Amino acid sequence: MGTCWSSLPPSNHPTPSPTGTVTPAGTCNSQTTSGSYGTSTTSTTRTTTFNSSTTTSSGSGSGSGSSNNMSSSINSHHDYSIGGQILPTSNLRVYTFAELKASTKNFKPETLLGEGGFGKVYRGWLDGITIAVKKLNSEGYQGLQEWQSEIHFLGRLYHPNLVKLLGYCYEDTELLLVYEYMQKGSLENHLFGRGAVVQPLPWELRLKIAIGAASGLSFLHTSDREIIYRDFKASNILLDGSYNAKISDFGLAKLGPSASQSHLSTTVMGTPGYAAPEYMQTGHLYVKSDVYGFGVVLVEILTGLRAIDLNRPSGYHNLTDWIKPHLQERRKLKKIMDPQLGDKYPIKAALTISKLASKCLAPEPKMRPPMKDVMEILKGTQASTDKTVEVRGQNE
Template identity: 45%
Template sequence: MVVAIKQLNLDGQQGSHEFVTEVIMLSLFDHSNLVKLFGYCTDGDQRLLVYEYMPMGSLEHHLFDPERKTLSWNIRMKIAVGAARGVEYLQCRAYPPVIYRDLKSANILLDHDFNPKLSDFGLAKLGPIGDKTHVSTRVMGTYGYCAPEYAMSGKLTLKSDIYSFGVVLLELITGHKALDLSRKSGHQNLVAWFRPYFNERRKYSKMVDPRLQGNYPLRSLHHAIAITAMCLQEDANRRPLIRDIVIALEYIASKSNCDFNTCQQQEPETDIN
């Protein structure tokens, strides 16, 4: 069997904590859109995790490595659906619900058919239950993907992951990184750059990854941007539930597989509020 082995850097207590969290979380999880943990090894200072091997690497590499073949629109929507299903499992089927806390394109791995699996659960946190609305924790994760309310207050909710998912959707649509310091001022933070476009449909085509060369159904693009905009609401309470996001993305993916001319005919709008 071919496997992937991850060697953890245990500098400081955080590394050891993340190792234990990863082992516990992935030992409990079982879903087709979450990477499988086959085993682990501890010996002295060594900490190894043994995962299923994901031959196509990470979504990050496919989106941002110019040497990689451009992902088609259909593949991008397939990846979005699978990643959303993984988050839905964590939020709706795990108990207590789990907040992933590090949802980003680098942590979405792809098998040989471009089916996505969420990986790296070292920062995962058990979510609020009962009357609690949030859990308080030290701000962790990756800059550019963190929800604004979490970054400012340390208050973590299920809707924090929805914001991060919106950033990944925006990366899939635009082909740009969440944070790219090599770009000019005003274009470095992806969400800030494209937020003004969300309310101007005539500018939607300007948001799309130019490497797609116009090969996408226009209506599917409109729906995808609408979902992305809802996920990126600054008011966390206005962000949609993950189960509604899954339904909406499944609808988009099904329409993306039809003929482009047919896809651009008038279709009923998808309401995920």
């Protein structure tokens, strides 16, 4: 089992215990794997447990700052200037299994949107709207843990850049989650997908998506009790019909350290290529471990290269191992920019963002900028680009 986090005010919804019996929500949360969905193809990105280190709270101070201290709970009525809030209780609909089975035409293969560690995600139609239905893999214990975590976190978090959880179903052994449908699928699919249905993302949309994702992550980090997302990656950034980015899959999310703590010590879980080095090496989880993952995604947006690609030559499999020297200079950056962009991007703005990505990828957490600053830099870059577009020239 994972670390209990009763410092979250309990919701009104029951959740199943590992034995299958119903226990009050908000009592305990074990962390495990997560997955997301794309447009019409199955995602192959999986979250991996790297080791089996013990899950405990750890800090720089004495043991007085427990993560279970009710005085350090999230303020459930706090409104944020960036447009989000944490609701006092989750207002989720409880669906019947029969409803969701009918909405997906008995989970017909043609309605499959994608697959992850939790199970499969299907497109459904219910009450006149399109929904996304995530169905637990009954053979995997990990799904139950993600199901609980999604309800405890996403059920009460509201922000325009977080995917909206509409409700859930728990009947016998059936565990399902119901989300708003994201028409454009995942950022991963748009950056790396192939086929006639996948169109290259123009520069303006890439910047818009980066700003939206940064806004969602900044919201999590600036709550009264910081929330560490822990699995930031391109496949967990979903896009609505207007390419507004929304962060999905909170199966690995954790409450951040208390005031007396510098970090959490926890089982190392995440996705290879995105997880911060200090977390991989020690199990020490910081709020700024998320910033590292954001930096990786920024580089993917710029280059069109995957964080991990075993088809690249030896020494180039892990993107961050070799990309950093290319992020500081204009001429080096031009050589690694996504060829699908052609000449249609502002080189000055691209260089600003590549330098920002480099800061996010700093080896030490304290050297990385907070997500609020990252978001503001991206917004400023967008504003300056709108005024003066400096397109890459042939003679540079």
